[in-house]
Amino acid sequence: MASIEKVQATAYEEPLAHDVYIEDDPHRAALELNPEKPEKLTWQTVFSIFFLGLGFVGPVSGGFLLVTAILFQIGTELGDVSNIAWMPGGWSIASSVSFSIAGSLSDIFGRRNVTLSGQVIAVVGAIVGATAQTTTTVVVGCTLLGFSAGIIFVAYAGIPEILPNKWRNVGLAWTEGAMAIPWAICGVIIANQLVSKATWRWAFYIAIIYAVISMIGTAIFYFPPSRPRRDFEKTRWQEIKEIDYIGIILYTAGLTIFLVGLTWAGTPAHPWRSASVIAPIVLGVLVFIACFVYDFIVPKQPFFPLGLFRRYREFTLLLVVVFVAGMIFYSMSGLLPQGTLYMFESDPLQIGLTQLPNGIGNFIGGTLIPAIAHKIKHLKMQMIVALTVQLVFVALYSVAIPQSKGAWMAFQFFGQGCFGMITLLCYFIAGLHVPLRELGIASGLIGTFRSAGGSVGNAIFNTILTSVVTTEMPKRVIAAALEAGFPASNLADLIPATVGAATGVPDAFAKVEGATPEVQQAALKAFRAAYGYAFKRVFWATIPFGVIAIICACFVLDSSQYLTNHTAVRMEKETIGGRGTHADDVESKEVHHVSESDKDA
Template sequence: MAQTPKDTLEHSEVVQQSDSLEKGDQANNKYRSEYDDEDRAPEARGRDADEMAPGYWLSSRFLGSMAAIGLGFCGGTGGYALIAPVLNDINDDIGPSDNIAWVSIVYILSEAVFFLLVGRLSDVFGRRWFFIVGSLISMVGSIVGAVAQNVNTLIAAEVLIGIAAAFQISFYWVISELVPMKWRYVANSYAYMVSIPTNPLAAKIAFAFQKTPVKWRGSFYFMTGVNALSALCWFLFYHPPTFKMLHRKKAAMDLFLHFDWMGLVLYTGSLTVFLLALSWGGQLYPWSDPHVVGCIVTGGIALFLVFPAWELWLQRRGKDTFLPLHLFTNRVYQACVWITGIGAATYYGFSLVWPQAVITLYSIDSYDRLGTLSGVVAMCFVFGQMFGGLLATVIGPRWTVISMTWIAAPIYIACAANPLNLTLTMGLITTGSLAIGASEAVAATTTTFRLRTQEELGTAGGLSGAIRSFVSALATSIYSTVLANRLTTTVPQYVGPAAENAGLPSRSVPALIAGLQGSGPLSQSAVPGLTSAINATAAQAYKYANSEAYKTVFYTSFAFGGAGMILAWLILDNDKSKYGLVAGHVHNPKNEKTLETVPAAENA
């Protein structure tokens, strides 16, 4: 078929554009690394922001991609944050079920396992369809959750939502790829801002839905819409380099056959088993239970011994490994990754523990107030994430992380001063959450700078996300176990004597404690000798017993915060000479075929 003048003109413009990109690529040697893949087409390589096409930053494909990323992040966070605060209400509605704890467990587990897969595979095979599919999976999960009639169906929904979250919460390195390095911190602050309804305000919105006819299902309806819109934006606007742009001289089948699939299987299998054990321990089973011990031993050996040994063996044979091992010798990168994990440990750990404290320690008679107080940790953490990006842009990441970490860790310990004092505890926990949120966000973004090549951004981001989730699961397990163990001591220690001194027969104390904990009725027939006066005295003692247990949880937080205070000193400021680099960008899909078939350097 003969080309029309219009076709010829468009082809010529694309060739000229590609030639220009090639020349610009050659001129940008200051951004090049000895590790960069020369097999990439010029369109798939990083370049200076000044060389971007006029109007690119206001183009529909760039702004639409940013919208897709922000909406995707909303979907990833909301699928968990909107459900966690009302989990007990959900269990009352479609349960009761002993499996309700799995709703939270499977989300964190699925997210952790898939983080590295998303980053590594999208580095190799291209990003576009990974993120489209991610939002579609989250949409399906939200629909399943919205129509769930039992807890097991809800668990299945959260498995899908957790898998999708690994795509959606990878926003920080996807955004970092699209904007100049100088503006990465600000761009990530934008994503946190978009997530306000499903992240910092999630608890308040969740309780607000509880006052509507649809109740908690409203959160899933809302998430279905958010994920559908996100998937649409990914599909319409997000056109990063395709596989053919990433690999001009390699066939897809060749890469597929030589990919380290054994490493992928070892990693996903061992991490799943190990995290499963951490999630079980102290919650579903005692730590000494064979289920827990067996999974910790098996998963630990496979994850920390067998998998690294396989990767080392493969590397020595000159083969590409699933996980580039040089990332573990990158000191600054590793410091940033683990500080990110420590920040997330606070978010996830206290997002579960603090709402329990609010319900148990304080007399809250309003759903609105309960939603506000329960969500204060998440609110301040995310507001800190927004603030941290702006601060790092001004003073640099090093002193931002050091100052915020050194503020947060001691403040969380100070929360143990008097947990029954709502005003004091709220003042401390909000300040600490703001500071640790700022530290976490800046550390996460800084992981995208300290790489030997920006072409491994997805892999490095995926590993960072996996470690973040690993530390979160560990912290959540530790906090829950510490709280449960302390309550078994403090409740009998304070409630029994107080009730007996008020006149309750000692034989009625176990039934009284069961009633106060919600595992039995709290009535005169169930608790012989109970009076309103004894009940009031016992309730006060029960609050005090809980406050003593929560003190230990706040003390325990320093195990993470103290480590962060040390790691913070390993972080360095970024190389400002590379601040103009745009690691990747989105192209006009109309020119895609031509850009794939016109390697300008070879046709010059």
């Protein structure tokens, strides 16, 4: 028996001291604790997965997808469009921080308590957003919702561990499906209809409704093991004191300062070469580097664990992949509806219809294909294909603008549709490589890097767009209007009227003397061409990042061989049907425990 159960630590794992269980080696657990048939799912497990997935809808679909589709409209109604980029920016920064905090805490307090706390914060954030009277307050609401999203994403560890290995992807696909139907598919239509028929505040009302329902369902059905880490030599209070608070502060400060510099860059008040841009960018990078140096040397329980990062092919490369995927997806979620508004349509319903392929692609790529990933196998190759499709079609957006609306719609189906697939494959592959005791922090780090990528991408690509438009749009509009016979003495009124007409303001040119139909047509054409020129630079800027992600994916260690019937944990408390883990876990420990004497045998 001892020879069968003896733990052989692999090259990428640190030695396991004292009491050791097969479950601490995910590869051995998958292959040796592999029954002929997967355990039958209980209704409690099914409902737990259902409500955990539903919990994503409030903070992500309501607080991010719907809001980013109508950033300009929200800012316009509240009288401040200068800070609208911080709505998705604040969401992404907050979620990137809370992901890893929540991952660590869930390993101490259990997934249930942490998930419920995130759902409570989601309700609070949605209420703040729904009652906001300024753009800044909406940013605060979005930031709280982003923070709650990072906590609720503990479900990306909680769902897989209560399912057989080969079905983990199905549970994860449900989380994307909950966010997609109808929100990701028709989110832009819904958001714009809310603006035109009711109020943008309904985006936050929807978040409140889903957050409350998911919180109640989670509280009733979800009872996973209360101590996933199984470190019974320490009290919870000891483990809380060991959390890397300094690392968290350094990470948050470095990322925020860096993004402030990037967001300011290229504006009239802050040219690229100004100290107000260079100083925060450099300082942010230095603080960020200091965070990693500190984490790898000092704390007992680091924000970025060196042992986990040493699993290069099993884990670290996935962080690069998901960072780039987040850069492109989250930034494009806000930019593409703006592109449709500025280059093609000003009617809210038409904007939504134009973005419909984007949403359908998200549903297919984030839900349907990942749900059969275990049937396709070759997880690494699936990831490479998805990254390649994303790279090619995001670059192809530049071919469609500003003249081809049909191509603009079709390319979004592929360009945006791959994100969910890439993300879930990262969670799926990592979950099959990382020991159960580290699954919370590993899942949290994947979420951290995904959201951090979104924050960086949002800042970089918005800055490129803003800086190019600031230079090109007035120059082109003025030249086109003068050529069409517009009097030079009225140029001061021309740009505001052109922007108003392009974004759907009725009779925007009515009070502009000399704005003949020919002048209006020429000015609008030049306006759209200027935005087309700027957006092309944005799309081309994504190419080098996409290439880096594809190269990294080529070196990821495939985990397809571990798609077995093994289930990592069972519920600790029964609420409807089935059996909990309490007795079974004791039995499991008796059978699969490896003592020090066994290892010496």
